[in-house]
Amino acid sequence: MLSCYRILDLTDEKGFLCGKVLGDLGADVIKIEKPGGDDSRRRGPFFHDIPDPEKSLYWFAYNSNKRGITLNIESSDGKELFKELMKTADVVIESSALGYMDHLGLGYSILHETNPKVVLTSITPFGREGPYKDYKGPDIVVHALSGLMYRIGDRDRPPLAPSYSHAHLIGAIFGAIGTLIALYHRHSTGRGQWVDASTQQGLVFASSVEFQAVWALYKEIQKRTGGNSQTLQIKGGKKISHPLLWRCKDGRISFNLTLGPSGEKGNKALAEWMKKEGFDPGFLGHLDWKKMDWSNIEKEEIEEIFQIIAKFFLQHTKSELFEASLKMGFHIGPILTFEEMLKFPQHIQREFWIDIEHPELGTTITYPGGFSKMTGGTCGIRRRAPLIGEHNMAVYEEELGISRKDLIDLKQRRII
């Protein structure tokens, strides 16, 4: 659906996902690496745990669908080649430190001069302007400055950042959204523009509801709550701790207790199920769920409800509880291991997982499928990430018309 757009991708891990998702939607994304390969190919995990630049699973994950060329844009010959590529490009994506592109003579004004239609998308930890613009922002630092980290974790330990670093994925995906809006704007203006995406702001988007609401309303600072609960405001402005993950026989589940009319059917069925199993549901058996809502419930009442339910869940497995919830209409989400996720019947029925050929590894690898199903075209992975310089010939020789002799010279001069 986006196959009419050509995108030059100069990013490192901070921006990979931006080009990747635009590629999922059909754009021709050319990943430009330095000769010898991108540094981020050193990032694990690796295929069969073999640390090799052609075996980084991180690289595989977020460079699929892209074509790959090598180019030393720090050399003067490299810059000229890049400007040639620029002539047919619609978008340039970059995630370098502030000033790097200007230093190379490839800043926005130069790019815009070369091709006024081009959209430049910069994905950085804090944005291209402001007091933090030069700050370094690895995952944990952006998490800290986004407010998310302060509230994650236990009171007896320091605040926690996710063990799986993914802050920059969120900055990158905002970059991709901004890119599409800029491309659409181009239909009416005829001009490209600069998209300045900030990972910090992206994470604030994920924390503002939890954080800024109570700060703005009550000047109250939410603290770490042991991680596994959410503070809810109930009758008389009192606060209770709403558990998020509940233990069961073989793992943990999410359970979302819905009060009021929409929760009535499921909650009644849950209490009935308890009785059927010979489990005493206590006063749960005769509550008028329809009339209950968070703003009129008593602290003692809701805490007792939580206790009864928690005890009951311990007697059942994740799948028993999930299946029952589907039938009875209460809301449960089992914590799936990856093993379980790959076999999850809904994913199988929707043919979510996609096997992709990796001929040089002599195997196929199963990838998560597209993030949406669209009747207008394919959305999702079509081919594996490029090898180092895999499309040099296709791009330089066939598209730019550079002779074989010149290509050999460029190679020897370490330009490509």
Add this chain to the structure above:
Amino acid sequence: MESPRPFEGKKVIDLCWSGVGVFVQNFLGYYGGTIVRVESSIRPDPIRAYPPFAPTYSKDEHPGLERSAYFSITHPVKEFGLLLNFNHPKAIELFKKLVTWADIVCESFTGGQMEKWGLGYDDLKKIKEDIIMFRTCGYGHTGFLASQPGFGQTLSSVAGLNSITGWPDRPSIPIVPFYSDLLSPLFGALALLTAVDYHHRTGLGQCIDHSQVEASVNYLTPIILDYVVNGREFTTTGNRIAFAAPHGAYPCKGNDRWVAIAVSTDDEWVSFCKVIGKPDWTRDKKFSTLTLRIKNIDELDQLVGEWTTYYTAEQVMAMMQTAGVPAGVVENAQDQAEDPQLKHYEFFRELDHPYVGKLNYYHPPAFKLSDCPAELGRPVLLGEHTEYVCTQILGLSDEEFVQLLQEGVFE
């Protein structure tokens, strides 16, 4: 001459309730789209009834449907509010009329609900051939879970998002209670914006089937591949990672104040040692290389944590970042509201609201377009523009409107 805003003239019907959908279509609202939000007062959007509420009501009054901070903070663009009671056949008829006006219909009901009303994609296409329909639900619109309701809280577990944060000796914990509600719509927005662009170029509409779980799983691809290829399930490691040390949150002067520090390169280590006044650590047999620092991480963390307590988090951040060492204040809500970087971008903005007053937690998306600022608008009230939409957009006469009102169509 001022150029038109990107989505000027694009007409959107918003049927989305709860989370997710709103974050998708907000992007159209920020940049010039015209959105009519269709709600019902018989079965109101549960987010409107979700705490915390602005404390602008008296003790014996119910907070009502206009005071939820969750609703207002997530609806920061201008929308027209229309009440329609879909149990009434004339409401369905009016809705169909609205579809002839619209370019895009967004909905987030459980799978099959729109079909029950006779408003599935095939039905809408008959009304308007090139309509774009964006549909989001928990598990997607096909498969045996299509009609299951989805909640970010439960779907985050199914999607694996509740398994990636935690201490190695304690169970994993959620990042925010409904993380998938926030992460999956960013993918949904890409799909919708692509459909809008594709329509501009080809004149073709389409239907987007967005599954919250499937989109969320796309954030975890590297660790899923690690399982697929190496059979390794992800395990949490607290704040420690394999390629940086020190790497964590360290206590600072004050009550519950912390700074995050991450040192990965040798240059950063040399600078770090200089800042804390221990240049000899670069030659210390326990800390001179990254491998040694990771091996002796407990002792290193202890020593770093002793040094940081003499300074405020802001001081440590400034000293470290000036020396080229990554560090950041672990910001709480107040820090976030006062963050100089966010202020520079005017990230949090004030809007006035008849029920909650002036608050400054509304914000644009996490990017800035050089030629086109995002526009914010006060959250729409339930059915605020019912009469306007009926008479000005749908062309009903005043008499017709009053008649339908008495019949209970606008409830």
